[in-house]
Amino acid sequence: MSKPKALITRPLFPAARAILDQHFEAEYWTPQERIPRSELLKRVADKDALVCLLTEKVDEELLALAPKLRVAATVSVGYDNIDVPACTRHKVVAAHTPGVLDETTADFAWTLLMAVARRLIEGDAWMRSGTWPGWDLDQLLGGDVWGKTLGLIGFGRIGRGMARRAQGFQMRVLYHDAVRAPAEVERELRSEFADFDRLLRESDFISLHVPLLPETRHLISTPAFEKMKRTAHIINTSRGPVVDEAALAAALEQRKIAGAALDVYEHEPKVNMALIARKDVVLAPHIASATIETRTKMAVMAATNAAAVVEGRRPPNALNADAIEKE
Numbered sequence: 001m002s003k004p005k006a007l008i009t010r011p012l013f014p015a016a017r018a019i020l021d022q023h024f025e026a027e028y029w030t031p032q033e034r035i036p037r038s039e040l041l042k043r044v045a046d047k048d049a050l051v052c053l054l055t056e057k058v059d060e061e062l063l064a065l066a067p068k069l070r071v072a073a074t075v076s077v078g079y080d081n082i083d084v085p086a087c088t089r090h091k092v093v094a095a096h097t098p099g100v101l102d103e104t105t106a107d108f109a110w111t112l113l114m115a116v117a118r119r120l121i122e123g124d125a126w127m128r129s130g131t132w133p134g135w136d137l138d139q140l141l142g143g144d145v146w147g148k149t150l151g152l153i154g155f156g157r158i159g160r161g162m163a164r165r166a167q168g169f170q171m172r173v174l175y176h177d178a179v180r181a182p183a184e185v186e187r188e189l190r191s192e193f194a195d196f197d198r199l200l201r202e203s204d205f206i207s208l209h210v211p212l213l214p215e216t217r218h219l220i221s222t223p224a225f226e227k228m229k230r231t232a233h234i235i236n237t238s239r240g241p242v243v244d245e246a247a248l249a250a251a252l253e254q255r256k257i258a259g260a261a262l263d264v265y266e267h268e269p270k271v272n273m274a275l276i277a278r279k280d281v282v283l284a285p286h287i288a289s290a291t292i293e294t295r296t297k298m299a300v301m302a303a304t305n306a307a308a309v310v311e312g313r314r315p316p317n318a319l320n321a322d323a324i325e326k327e
């Protein structure tokens with residue numbers, strides 16, 4: 001009997017390929033450049049499964065062109081690239097990779113926080129320029145991290161990872177979330193629920209951990225910057241459009257806040273030119289989950305999600321299995 005067919009938009013890692021090759025006649029997109037949309041639409045047309053990255057959109061157009069498709073598994077926890085209701089309408093199981101990247105992503109958000117607070121990137125550039133004259137009392141003065149107030153917007157898996165890290169730095173932690181955490185979680189993580197405005201007013205570091213949704217697009221824009229401390233820093237490892245980049249550049253220029261550290265951008269891979277020009281901004285190329293261990297786990301999880309569907313099982317990380325079963 002012939003195997004079901006899968007399109008995988010990157011060669012992934014050997015551990016994930018082993019699962020996919022066992023279950024599918026697997027077609028991998030191997031060129032270095034990202035799969036063009038036209039190729040994606042052409043190649044997915046006769047497939048039973050799609051394993052994709054956050055850079056590929058699974059939308060009505062794609063689903064309509066892939067009548068045999070049963071599963072779309074993204075190698076990411078954020079799934080704003082997948083139109084889940086459209087998948088449900090087409091009886092395609094959508095799946096993502098929650099849980100395996102929490103600590104790695106929180107590690108990196110913390111890296112960005114430290115880098116912007118302590119001006120590491122400016123210091124690195126100075127050393128490489130060969131112009132550093134040696135130690136002096138008032139060079140590259142940053143701000144303390146320890147003992148300050150951390151404001152977490154989004155207190156899910158990754159936001160809570162940040163709260164755990166903050167304890168080691170003796171920080172006060174405020175969080176804002178659409179859903180208040182259970183009291184025992186607040187106690188264990190020594191984190192206090194705050195409304196959005198209070199969090200903005202009182203935090204020294206504001207770190208974003210919400211998914212990209214219509215309600216979170218431009219959540220951080222001019223009105224939010226107006227409320228922040230002039231000494232505040234903002235860290236974004238969530239999704240780029242959560243921050244209005246033009247408003248961020250203006251807030252920095254007008255000294256409404258002190259700095260920003262970004263891993264994600266409003267129009268990836270483009271970055272607002274006004275931000276590129278600034279020394280008070282740290283820019284990373286969307287690498288918060290980029291460790292060998294974590295990216296391998298994510299790829300294996302996506303492969304496992306796809307394999308489960310063709311084995312007639314509910315994928316461990318399905319986003320719409322309930323909705324499909326109800327129909």
Ligand SMILES: NC(=O)c1ccc[n+]([C@@H]2O[C@H](COP(=O)([O-])OP(=O)(O)OC[C@H]3O[C@@H](n4cnc5c(N)ncnc54)[C@H](O)[C@@H]3O)[C@@H](O)[C@H]2O)c1
Pocket residue numbers: 077078079098099101105153154155156157158159176177178179209210211212213215216237238239263264286287288289
């Ligand atoms: N930079 C990266 O490489 C990278 C890596 C991992 C995750 N991410 C992003 O981080 C996001 C968070 O990941 P997670 O695993 O912690 O997700 P999660 O679902 O565990 O947590 C998200 C939290 O945001 C809250 N939330 C949703 N809408 C909100 C709103 N309007 N206002 C306030 N809170 C709201 C939810 O209640 C939830 O507690 C992902 O959706 C993804 O986009 C980025």
